[in-house]
Every structure is written in C-alpha cells, then in structure tokens.
Amino acid sequence: MTERAYDMTIGLEVHVELLTGSKMFCRCSTRFGDPPNTNVCPVCTGLPGALPVPNHEAVKLGLRAALGLGARINLRSGFDRKNYFYPDLPKGYQITQYRTPLAEDGFIEISEPPKRIRIQRIHLEEDTGKSIHAGDDITTAEYTLLDFNRCGVPLIEIVSEPDMSSPEEARQYLERLQRVLRFAGVSDVKMEEGSMRVDCNISVKPRGTAVSGKPVEIKNLSSFRAVVRALSYEFQRQARLLEEGKTVVRETRHWDEAKESTYPLRTKGSSQDYRYLPEPDLPDLVLEESFVEEVKRDMPRLPAEIVAYYTEKLGLPEYDAEVLTLDPNLSRFFDDCVERGADPKTAANWIMGDIMGYMNRQGLTYEKIPLSTENLVEMLGLLKSGVISGKIAKDVLVKVIETGKTPSEIVKEEGLTQVSDEGELLSIIQEVISANPGPVQDVKNGKEKAIGFLVGQVMKATRGRANPAKVNIMLKEKILS
Numbered sequence: 001m002t003e004r005a006y007d008m009t010i011g012l013e014v015h016v017e018l019l020t021g022s023k024m025f026c027r028c029s030t031r032f033g034d035p036p037n038t039n040v041c042p043v044c045t046g047l048p049g050a051l052p053v054p055n056h057e058a059v060k061l062g063l064r065a066a067l068g069l070g071a072r073i074n075l076r077s078g079f080d081r082k083n084y085f086y087p088d089l090p091k092g093y094q095i096t097q098y099r100t101p102l103a104e105d106g107f108i109e110i111s112e113p114p115k116r117i118r119i120q121r122i123h124l125e126e127d128t129g130k131s132i133h134a135g136d137d138i139t140t141a142e143y144t145l146l147d148f149n150r151c152g153v154p155l156i157e158i159v160s161e162p163d164m165s166s167p168e169e170a171r172q173y174l175e176r177l178q179r180v181l182r183f184a185g186v187s188d189v190k191m192e193e194g195s196m197r198v199d200c201n202i203s204v205k206p207r208g209t210a211v212s213g214k215p216v217e218i219k220n221l222s223s224f225r226a227v228v229r230a231l232s233y234e235f236q237r238q239a240r241l242l243e244e245g246k247t248v249v250r251e252t253r254h255w256d257e258a259k260e261s262t263y264p265l266r267t268k269g270s271s272q273d274y275r276y277l278p279e280p281d282l283p284d285l286v287l288e289e290s291f292v293e294e295v296k297r298d299m300p301r302l303p304a305e306i307v308a309y310y311t312e313k314l315g316l317p318e319y320d321a322e323v324l325t326l327d328p329n330l331s332r333f334f335d336d337c338v339e340r341g342a343d344p345k346t347a348a349n350w351i352m353g354d355i356m357g358y359m360n361r362q363g364l365t366y367e368k369i370p371l372s373t374e375n376l377v378e379m380l381g382l383l384k385s386g387v388i389s390g391k392i393a394k395d396v397l398v399k400v401i402e403t404g405k406t407p408s409e410i411v412k413e414e415g416l417t418q419v420s421d422e423g424e425l426l427s428i429i430q431e432v433i434s435a436n437p438g439p440v441q442d443v444k445n446g447k448e449k450a451i452g453f454l455v456g457q458v459m460k461a462t463r464g465r466a467n468p469a470k471v472n473i474m475l476k477e478k479i480l481s
C-alpha cells in the first residue's frame with residue numbers, strides 16, 4: 001500500500017442520550033431495557049393533534065454539555081422538522097435544531113499530539129425508535145420488529161469540525177468528550193447501550209494537495225474500537241481507489257464488525273433532501289440569562305479542574321491525576337479517602353494498583369468499586385502504624401473485598417499482625433543465617449543481591465508478616481558486624 005502518500009481528514013458527529021427521566025417532548029419514561037412499546041404515547045408516536053412540550057431538564061443538560069465543552073450559548077434557538085421516511089420514525093420527521101443550534105464553537109483538547117479539536121455546534125433533538133431485524137442482519141432478515149420506547153428520547157448532537165487527521169486522534173477526542181459529559185452529569189455515555197453513538201466523516205487526499213477529497217460517512221459506530229478500525233479501513237480503501245485513478249463516491253457506509261469492512265448504505269444527497277422546515281408546533285427556545293447562570297452555578301466539577309486540584313493542591317503526579325479522573329465514581333472514591341485522612345499519594349497508589357487491578361481482572365465497572373472507602377482507609381492506617389506489612393496488606397485488601405469484613409477483623413482472625421517483636425524477629429534471622437552459609441558469605445563479599453535472597457527467606461519464615469526494610473537492616477547488621 002502507498003497510503004503514506006495520502007492524508008485523511010476526519011470529522012465526528014456524536015449523538016448522546018441525555019440523563020432525563022422523561023422524553024424530549026412528552027412525559028414517557030426513558031428507561032433503558034423496558035419491554036418494547038410500553039413507554040409510548042400520542043406525542044412520541046406522532047398521532048394527529050398531539051402537541052410537543054420541550055423538556056426543561058433536557059435543555060438544562062444540553063446547556064451543561066455546552067458549558068463543559070466551552071461553547072457559546074445561543075439564548076435564542078429554535079426547533080425544526082427533519083423529514084424522512086423510515087419505519088422507526090412514526091411521525092415521518094424528527095424534531096431537531098437545524099437553523100440555530102443551542103450552542104456553537106466549543107472545543108476538546110487532545111494530548112497526542114497536543115491539538116485543539118473544534119466543535120462546530122451542539123444541538124438538541126429527539127431520538128428515533130429502534131428496528132430489530134430478525135437474526136440481526138438487515139440483508140437477510142425475514143421480518144423486522146419495531147420498538148418505539150426510544151422514540152423521542154432527548155439527545156444532543158455534537159458536531160466537530162474536520163480537525164482530526166488520524167483514527168488515533170478520533171479516539172482521543174471521543175474519550176475526552178465522553179469523560180467531560182460523564183463528569184458534567186449530562187449522560188451515562190454508554191456506547192454498549194447506545195446512549196453514545198458515533199458517525200464519522202472521512203475524506204482522503206494526496207499529501208500536499210489543496211483539494212479536499214469527497215467525504216464518506218460511516219454511520220452508527222458503537223465502540224471506540226469500531227471507530228478506529230472503521231476509519232483505518234476506510235482510509236486504506238479510499239487511498240487505494242485514488243491510487244488506481246478512480247474516484248471516491250460521496251456516500252454513507254456501514255461498518256461490518258464481523259467482516260471488518262465497510263459497505264455502502266445509501267448515496268448521500270445534499271441536506272435539502274430532508275426538507276427542513278421550522279417546527280410549527282413549537283415557538284423559539286428563548287433562554288433567560290438567569291437560567292444560564294443558574295446552570296453554570298450548579299455545574300459539577302469537570303476533569304480539567306479536578307486534575308489541577310490533584311496536582312497543585314494534593315501534590316499528585318499528572319499521570320495519577322489523569323487516571324483518577326477517568327470516571328467520576330473513581331475520583332469521588334479517591335476524594336472520600338483523602339477526606340477520611342488518607343495520604344493522597346498512598347491512596348492513589350492503592351487505588352491505581354491493587355484496586356483497579358482487581359477490578360480489571362473481575363471486569364468490574366467504576367460504578368461498582370468493590371470496597372468502601374472506610375475499609376481502604378482503615379487498612380492504610382494499619383499499614384502506616386506497622387500493624388501489618390505491605391505484603392500482608394495486599395492479601396488483606398483482597399479478603400476485605402471478597403468477604404466484606406473490615407481489615408481489623410481479618411487481621412485479628414487470621415493472626416496477620418506484623419512481627420514487630422525484635423527478639424522474635426532476631427531469632428528467625430539467626431535461623432536463616434545458619435541455614436544459608438553460601439549467601440551469607442556472598443553478602444560478606446559485598447554482593448548486594450544476596451541480601452535480597454536472605455530477606456526473602458525471613459519473609460517466608462514469617463509468612464510475610466515482617467517489614468522487609470527492617471529485616472534488611474537487621475540482616476546486614478548481623479552479618480557484617
């Protein structure tokens with residue numbers, strides 16, 4: 001392949017379901033996973049004469065998203081009808097904000113390479129229903145079922161400028177975007193449940209030419225991995241076409257995860273195909289300044305602010321601060337530990353090491369951190385005061401998680417208290433020295449490594465209940481004096 005001679009330009013459109021209890025223009029529930037067609041009414045199914053009423057909470061969450069993304073709020077925006085026929089759209093149109101969006105000109109900063117990805121617009125709209133194709137394959141399905149529960153669920157669409165130039169930059173943009181929206185409490189942004197969905201626009205042109213290629217849209221990607229793979233595939237496909245002197249058709253394509261390729265869905269016409277018209281049943285959306293101020297005041301802390309706090313006030317390294325702000329539940333857990341008196345760096349090390357390691361192995365999400373902050377802080381206290389050794393602490397942590405008992409209970413029940421009686425420790429050290437004349441001689445000859453072996457023997461004899469640093473010093477004293 002000669003794809004190195006080509007450049008790609010990527011823009012993303014992200015649909016995000018808002019965390020409201022009810023739909024955008026009616027009172028039906030937005031709960032995910034309810035039996036099909038149980039959360040429907042005349043408004044969201046578009047029966048004649050039914051009138052929409054905008055959801056106050058949805059507007060508020062849309063504003064939060066806009067503020068979190070540094071966008072300019074339009075105090076006056078409006079609703080429009082986007083007309084198209086599709087079975088999961090019972091009204092025959094979707095209410096969206098076409099002429100004037102809720103907000104414009106936001107941005108997301110990515111770090112590798114450092115770059116500002118501009119956000120063109122953020123607008124409110126309603127979701128469509130869901131088509132469930134028998135056998136999950138639209139091309140071979142004998143029938144299709146329709147679930148209108150999702151019809152009318154509030155969405156925001158976040159449209160980026162075509163500022164990304166690799167699948168990796170697209171992934172970073174999406175991760176940062178997801179994190180901001182999660183911290184702002186706008187959405188649960190679960191790609192696997194469809195509350196965050198991504199459409200990609202990608203065009204390819206020979207490097208160094210000014211003419212931009214024709215954009216191809218890849219619709220409805222449902223994981224970051226799919227985004228990266230679909231974009232990589234599409235880049236190669238388009239570069240190959242250009243290489244062969246063929247033209248790229250402007251079209252919408254679908255990513256087939258199983259076949260790892262894209263196939264054409266429909267030829268994309270101009271946006272006029274949708275026959276946008278102002279929504280006659282809704283007046284303009286006019287926001288009071290005071291309402292925007294109120295939303296600003298109630299805005300939860302965002303990752304950038306928390307990272308600054310962790311590094312500047314708590315003295316954590318940048319890396320730790322970034323990891324702890326991967327998720328709001330995780331940073332709340334850490335904050336709570338610090339509030340209960342834990343040393344920030346020690347707590348960070350345990351959370352990022354043993355706890356996140358355990359969670360990864362068990363496939364737990366940050367919504368299910370498997371122990372309480374009380375128990376972690378208590379364990380750190382036992383460690384700090386020398387009651388248990390660092391090695392024992394690791395085992396205690398797992399037992400706390402798996403039994404739900406407190407660290408003190410476990411230490412007491414299993415006799416894990418650190419050997420701190422010098423006499424007891426000294427006699428064990430003496431035994432180890434007598435049993436290992438070879439390594440002892442090595443230590444005498446100045447071989448640093450041999451001391452590690454002897455420390456290990458003492459730790460083994462005490463079943464990990466000794467302090468290795470202390471054992472090290474005592475061993476050296478004993479052997480070298």
Ligand SMILES: [Zn+2]
Nearest residue numbers: 026028041044
């Ligand atoms: Zn409804």
